[in-house]
Amino acid sequence: MIYILHEDAGNSSFKIDGEIYKYLVKVRRHELGDTINFRTKLDLSMLHTYKIVTIDTRSLVVELIASSSNEVKSKKSLHVAWCIIDAKSIEKVLPFLSEIGVEKISFIGCDRSQKNFKLDFKRFERILEASMQQCGRSTLIEFDTYKNVKDFIKEFPHAKIFDFCDNVLQKSVDFETVLIGCEGGFSKAEKELLSSLEVFSLDTPMVLRSESAVVAVASKILL
Numbered sequence: 001m002i003y004i005l006h007e008d009a010g011n012s013s014f015k016i017d018g019e020i021y022k023y024l025v026k027v028r029r030h031e032l033g034d035t036i037n038f039r040t041k042l043d044l045s046m047l048h049t050y051k052i053v054t055i056d057t058r059s060l061v062v063e064l065i066a067s068s069s070n071e072v073k074s075k076k077s078l079h080v081a082w083c084i085i086d087a088k089s090i091e092k093v094l095p096f097l098s099e100i101g102v103e104k105i106s107f108i109g110c111d112r113s114q115k116n117f118k119l120d121f122k123r124f125e126r127i128l129e130a131s132m133q134q135c136g137r138s139t140l141i142e143f144d145t146y147k148n149v150k151d152f153i154k155e156f157p158h159a160k161i162f163d164f165c166d167n168v169l170q171k172s173v174d175f176e177t178v179l180i181g182c183e184g185g186f187s188k189a190e191k192e193l194l195s196s197l198e199v200f201s202l203d204t205p206m207v208l209r210s211e212s213a214v215v216a217v218a219s220k221i222l223l
Contacts, residue, residue, distance in 0.1 A: 001028070002037065002136035005129055009038035009048045010067065017059040025060065035065065041129075044138045045071045072138045074101025076222050078175065081152055081159060083110035083182035084117050085210045093211045094124060095131035097141065100215070101222045104142040108152050108179075111187035119145070149190050152179070153197070161199045162217055163191075169200045175221050182210050 001023075008014035016024065024030045032055055038048045047070035050062035080097070082090075084107050097105070107119055121143050128140055146152040153159065159177040163186060179194075186194065202208070202216055 001133055003047065003133055004036065004038050005041060005133060006038050007040060007042075009040040010043070010046065011064070013050075013053070013061060013063045015059055015061050021059055025055065030060075031055070036062065038062075039138065044140070045069055047138075070138065072136050074103070074222050076101065076174070077103050078218060078222055079104040079106065079156075079177040080214060080218060081106045081108055081146075081156070081177065081179040082214055083108050083149075083180065083186075083210070084113040084119070085182045086114075087117055087119055089209075089211045090119070091124070091127055093215050094127050094141070095134075096215050097218055098128050098131040098137055099135045100218045101137075102141055102218050103139075104144075106144050106146055106152060108146045109148055110182050111148075111190055112184045113182045119143075149179070149186070150193060153193065157197075159197065161194050161197050162213060163194075163199050163201065165199045165201050167198075167200045168203045169217070169220055171220075173221055178217055178221070180210065180214050180217060 004020060006014070006016070006020065024036065030036065030052060032052055034052050036050050036052070038050060039046065046067055048067045049065045051065050052060055053063045054061040078101070080102055082105055109115075124143060125140060132138070132140070156177050159179050160175045162178060162180045202213075202220070208216060
């Protein structure tokens with residue numbers, strides 16, 4: 001755990017109990033005098049370092065040692081446009097995308113997206129917060145939605161497209177926006193709509209699931 005999110009981070013001192021106390025004392029074995037880093041969701045860019053000054057059987061108190069601006073994010077910017085798949089599959093890879101450094105995800109209702117899939121952005125945010133505390137990232141992935149591919153391409157006409165083709169993605173690339181299909185890929189109508197844009201694939205003979213493709217493409221571009 002690189003830091004802990006706490007609503008009182010930034011105060012001169014505060015008390016910690018409940019699950020965070022159990023984690024710090026029972027799991028991490030923190031003791032009197034140990035230092036711990038905190039951030040608050042109100043200003044994720046600030047890192048606050050505290051020292052444990054008292055510990056009892058159910059709570060502990062920390063006092064502020066230092067606060068500094070300390071933003072941790074990817075050196076590159078990547079906006080992933082992702083045709084909607086099962087939310088459970090999205091949730092499984094969100095921590096990886098956060099750690100890799102994806103800046104934004106636009107979820108798109110593609111022709112082959114099942115219409116009953118519902119996206120819970122609040123739940124996504126909670127998953128990201130847990131990941132951020134583990135990897136040290138200080139910025140949340142931004143989420144938005146588009147009704148269809150046409151609407152998205154109208155706003156992002158220079159997006160790159162991941163699909164089956166002979167144009168293999170090279171090691172040194174600098175994409176800002178990439179569109180990735182859902183299970184089954186793009187429909188014939190969508191392929192025609194995207195025909196004027198640059199399409200690329202990965203150098204593998206295996207067929208990737210949508211979530212595997214998102215992680216693989218983001219890793220190739222950002223890492």
